[in-house]
Amino acid sequence: MELIPADQFTMQELTELYNQTRVDYLVPMPMSADRLSEYVRDFNVDLHHSTIARSADGEVLGLSMLGFRNQIAWITRLGVLPSTRRTGAGSALMDSMLENAAKLNATEIHLEVIKNNEPAYKLFVKKGFVETGTYLVMRHAPQPRTLPLRQGDAVLLDADAALKKLETYPGHLTWINARASMQNMPNTEGVRLELSNGASGWLVYQNVKLKLRSSLSHLIMHTERGNAEQVGLQLLTHLHTLYLHCDTYAENISETDPHLPAFRALGYFTNFSRIEMRRK
């Protein structure tokens, strides 16, 4: 088996290979070349240290990508073609990621695996990764008639102000929602809210400009003072009043996030869960 740096392939070739590896995935999520390019930009994917596996006769078997920043590496997009699974390609790709992370002097390596993807989970455990948290991927369809009444004084935050708020976030954000990722993305915005009872908090998100319309994603919420469920409910109410007709994709909300009841009260529902794993 040959392991080749991914930067020797075009973005279109990488996209086609990625989509082929995910054709029978638990949660089908194909990408276009444009979306994969954005993914590489937003999450600091290092294509030179990302890897394509190829058989001795030239057949492409799978790929894996490596993000890197601040001495932490992140393994993502790992996939093997359905016809070539159980041939050791996944293990070889993982070993390549671990070697490349070491070359970059990474002090820690992170990854995420979809809950119930047992083969991948077992592979990651075998390679020394341990679970560090479970995160929900949730959706919200526009429901203009069912929003609660807005309360409190809301101030919109531009990208700079929103990123400053993220610097104060006291908990852990996964790679997907980390401040550096939100800084890389082009449409970071936020809302800060103060309620009449003194409670306050903020919500930072992406107002994703797609070719024809926009949608909301990457929601990160923090309650500075007061009850998290109450503040969360009002922050989401302000957001969805502001963007009444937008679809919303909230990735990697921790299953211990105190705002989860607010998400559910507003009609958010879970699409799937991800397990975050790390290796020192």
Added chain:
Amino acid sequence: MAKILYIEDIQDNITLVEKIVKSRGHEFLFAQDADTGLALASASMPDLILLDLGLPDADGQTLSVWLKGDETLSSIPIIVLTAWPEEVVRQTVSAYNLNGYLCKPFKLIDLVNLIDSVLGAKTA
């Protein structure tokens, strides 16, 4: 005869559904991403849209919001055809106010019956 638009990225699925739809005497159109699907829906005004949730540019949920948000397209019924887990699909169809779903792999007769049912409800 109805005009049916299928928005799906995988060619094998398109080929299979095309055979079923045409065998029932319907006109068949398809698009392989959300942008093309929205443009084709506007240009052709189909009687029914069959929608995959996993699309390469914007996903099926987001596309359904765009379709429902367009005054000229909002009344077109949408049936979801997807490999997502059934409970998630059921919640999605309810939350996004769509008209039905089938989880892949599905029986061909179930697709025929669902199309007939939704088209029948539309004309009733």
